[in-house]
Amino acid sequence: MKNRFYRATRKSDFFYWRDAKPANNLGVQQYHLVSVFLAFVFFACKEIDTERPPCDAENVTIPHDTSFLSTPLVIPTRLIEDKLNRSMGQYILHDDDFDNLNIEGKKDKLKLKVTRLGDIRVSWENNVASCRAPLLVLLERQLVGNKVLPLSESILLKSEFSLLLVFETTIHIGEDWKLLPDTKFRSLRWLSEATALGGLIDLKKTIERKLYLRMPKILENMDDSIRTKVRLHRVMTKVWRNIQKPIIINRKEELVWLKIHPIRFEMGTITTEVDNLMIQCRLSATTETLVGNDPAYTIDSILPPLVNRRSLPNEAYAYLLAEIPYEDLNEILDRKLEGKVFKIRGHRVKVEFAEMWGCGANLVLHLKVRGSVRGEIYFQGMPHYEADSQRIVIQNFEFDVRTEEVLLASADWLLHSTFEDQMKTALSIPLAKKMAKIPEALMRGIERGRVGKKMDFAVERWDFRPQQIWVRPAGLVALVIVKAQVRAEMEQF
Known part of the structure; x- marks a missing residue:
């Protein structure tokens, strides 16, 4: 039997076959597989560009x-205390002259040295710092001058005492970033007896008068020390650059x-x-x-x-x-x-x-x-x-x-x-x-x-x-x- 040609005709998206009696079944099956594959490729995989x-x-x-x-x-208080103690000098008051005049215009015949006995302690209430400074007071009193008696040295009375001074410093900061401290004296408390000659002479009043007389200078020195040693402008300039x-x-x-x-x-x-x-x-x-x-x-x-x-x-x-x-x-x-x-x-x-x-x-x-x-x-x-x-x-x-x-x-x-x-x-x-x-x-x-x-x-x-x-x-x-x-x-x- 002669081979017959097969023709696929598309109709409504389906394939059907006319005159489909093949000479042998194997050829028909192969033809069907190839046709179905081509149809799948043609319809199922669209290439897009x-x-x-x-x-x-x-x-x-x-x-x-x-x-x-x-x-x-x-700002932790310990930092302020450390800065303050490093910036403050050892001497609070150094009067080394017997010939200073007292309130009455007479020579007071006293030498008075006030030094720090320990660290200054600070506590705060808003922008007001309360500074407590323990101090050592060294007093020399000239009892008899060398001009009165034919002696090579004066007859002196030397005594050491300790006391606690309390200051209050109000802090403001100016537009130029400099501190504007305003320190005031608040109180004085004796930590030891201030007597001489076995308690016969009470020196408290004498020392207190001397301190009060020098207090404006003491307060001025404290403010100057805070202004010059606590350099906020320098600190903030570094912060300004680093940020x-x-x-x-x-x-x-x-x-x-x-x-x-x-x-x-x-x-x-x-x-x-x-x-x-x-x-x-x-x-x-x-x-x-x-x-x-x-x-x-x-x-x-x-x-x-x-x-x-x-x-x-x-x-x-x-x-x-x-x-x-x-x-x-x-x-x-x-x-x-x-x-x-x-x-x-x-x-x-x-x-x-x-x-x-x-x-x-x-x-x-x-x-x-x-x-x-x-x-x-x-x-x-x-x-x-x-x-x-x-x-x-x-x-x-x-x-x-x-x-x-x-x-x-x-x-x-x-x-x-x-x-x-x-x-x-x-x-x-x-x-x-x-x-x-x-x-x-x-x-x-x-x-x-x-x-x-x-x-x-x-x-x-x-x-x-x-x-x-x-x-x-x-x-x-x-x-x-x-x-x-x-x-x-x-x-x-």
């Missing part, structure tokens, strides 16, 4: 709003730095806490994010005048720019999409590769797929922060217009499926964990910096609220408003 969306360069202006770090600055040095907040791949541009310092009330001095301070500044191993930056070395306020809020209110590199976003996409198969109305689409990048104000999602459709697919949408869920979501998300045109001609079923919504869901990026790491990164950066070596910062409450998302060439930039209660304690003075 799409174009990458063109992107116009867009100049994005990100605002640099002023941040305010308002915090109580706690301008970038702080590392991310070490992944490229280093990310936070650069602070300070504007001014303000000072409010001065109070006490557990006998420590507490000054309410506020720093006004703008912030900037730098990238790279050694970013270039400048420092304004001139400390501006101090601005005094009646009161300041106890809260930090800062604007930070949090950068989210596309590398991080693409890692999330890989976990969500790579190798995943989507079943859509009898079709199968497998995602082999997924990535995103910025295109003007939009994000582009690029997929390489195979299965019922094979090729590259592009989506576009605008990122937006959703406060309730603390996630980045994509608004106006849709197929790129060039991809849509190709799919209309070859795989329109994909346009009318849920595939677009599934991709939009995959692009929903949670930020809660990333935001939670910001306080730790900031505090770690501060502690590593030079400011952290002089001050100890404690954050009692954080509240992070991203406000706006911008698309940049290297990644997304989120404007984050930070509200916090911060406490700073000086460790070096």
Whole structure:
């Protein structure tokens, strides 16, 4: 029997056969298999040829709003005591002349030396320091001068006593950052008996009169010593310069730095806490994010005048720019999409590769797929922060217009499926964990910096609220408003 030809005729998407009596069954079966395979390839795997969306360069202006770090600055009393004891001289009063005149205009015939017997102790009530100074009093009284008797030396009475002087110093700080102390005498308490000749002569009144007469000079010397030795201007100038040095907040791949541009310092009330001095301070500044191993930056070395306020809020209110590199976003996409198969109305689409990048104000999602459709697919949408869920979501998300045109001609079923919504869901990026790491990164950066070596910062409450998302060439930039209660304690003075 002669072989007969078979002809396949398409009808309503099905193949049927006419005159289908083959010469042998094996040839028919092979022909059927080849035909079915060709039909599957022709209908089930559409090759698409799409174009990458063109992107116009867009100049994005990100605002640099002023941040305010308002915090109580706690200065431990021990630091003030150490500074005061190092700055004060050993001699409080040194009168080495018998011929000084007393109130009555006569020679007092006394030499009086008053030296520190121990460390000065300080306690605070608001901005008033109560200083208790234990003193050693060395008194020499000339009983008979060498002009009265033909002796080579005078007949002297030498005695040592101890007493406690209490001063009160009110501290103010001028616009030039110099301390303005105002010290007043408050009380005197004897720590030992002040008598001579076995108690026959009581010297308390004599010594007290001598001290009271010299008290204005003693107080003036104390104020001068505080002004010249406690150099707050020098300390704050170092702080002003050091806070301008970038702080590392991310070490992944490229280093990310936070650069602070300070504007001014303000000072409010001065109070006490557990006998420590507490000054309410506020720093006004703008912030900037730098990238790279050694970013270039400048420092304004001139400390501006101090601005005094009646009161300041106890809260930090800062604007930070949090950068989210596309590398991080693409890692999330890989976990969500790579190798995943989507079943859509009898079709199968497998995602082999997924990535995103910025295109003007939009994000582009690029997929390489195979299965019922094979090729590259592009989506576009605008990122937006959703406060309730603390996630980045994509608004106006849709197929790129060039991809849509190709799919209309070859795989329109994909346009009318849920595939677009599934991709939009995959692009929903949670930020809660990333935001939670910001306080730790900031505090770690501060502690590593030079400011952290002089001050100890404690954050009692954080509240992070991203406000706006911008698309940049290297990644997304989120404007984050930070509200916090911060406490700073000086460790070096």
